[in-house]
Amino acid sequence: MSEPILEINHLTTSFRIKDEHYAAVDDVSLTVNKNELLAIVGESGCGKSALAFSIMRLHNRAKIEGEIKFKGQNITEFSTSQLNALRGKDMGMIFQDPLTALNPLMMIGDQIGEILLIHNKTLSANKRKGRVIELLNKVGIPRAEHVYNQFPHELSGGMRQRVVIAMAIANNPELLIADEPTTALDVTIQSQILDLMKELKEESHAGVILITHDLGVVAEMADRVAVMYAGQIVEIADVYTLFENPLHPYTRSLLNSVPTANEEQSKLHVIQGVVPSLQNLPREGCRFSARIPWISESAHEKNPVLHEVSPGHFVRCTCYKDFHFPDGKKEDKHHVIS
């Protein structure tokens, strides 16, 4: 039986630009279960980070509407001290850029130790050090005793990201949010870090949200996938369904813009245009329609909603029914290897 750890209902996060508020996350609803990894994909500017920051309640000037329930409690109503008790303990976050997440003036051991201490004031200095060393070993940092006394600038990017992960998992969070955790890392370190996240999910049954551009990583890691476009979820399904039977034109375009080992693939698909800026997002009709101009207007819904096309598989707008690539271009098949 799947047990939800996070339930988001009609979440809208808006930023004030000049005198207007603009929604970067627009009426998003989703659930993350224990022991489940939900991947969130989409191009830059689709609202993925804004969504992650909203869940952690880390935006200081955004307007948040809707409900974010963590273990059944609506945390949008929590005070700062209630939120601080959750963050770093029950909820951990790995940020895109490890340098911004680390204090340049504090030794690594002290930074990780501080997270342990905030949430467990009675932990003795000895025990704390022992746990920090254990965490450094766990995230694959060699010579942990030595690194304990080093400063962030003395470590490579990969090592710094491991430290950030050690901090995020220090208190065995029940929900881990990882925002592009491996973007800046080389491929071998990337896979070690992804393995660590898998381990956390499997060992402590945490719910994990993984934000990534990398569909290869999604295929390997995710249980379910949410595809975001222009602040909205346009498709959500379990990973097999999403790769075997993608429906929304945006999902299909993303998948077809990835190189495959498929011999028949002649040319990568280029998604026309770009994600509009926040102030210029279309707020009516199908937000993706401008990027698939060869599809007739009548194929789109006036007010696109998510349709459940099979159990757990939702797709926004009816345009998926008429969608095809221009010039009869063939679609590539992306199989998920289990």
Ligand SMILES: Nc1ncnc2c1ncn2[C@@H]1O[C@H](COP(=O)(O)OP(=O)(O)OP(=O)(O)O)[C@@H](O)[C@H]1O
């Ligand atoms: N603090 C802010 N104030 C104003 N606009 C913002 C703010 N943060 C994000 N935005 C805008 O909200 C939209 C969504 O941004 P967001 O960073 O969530 O996208 P993203 O999908 O995470 O992109 P990336 O993959 O590049 O991180 C963008 O148009 C961005 O410019």
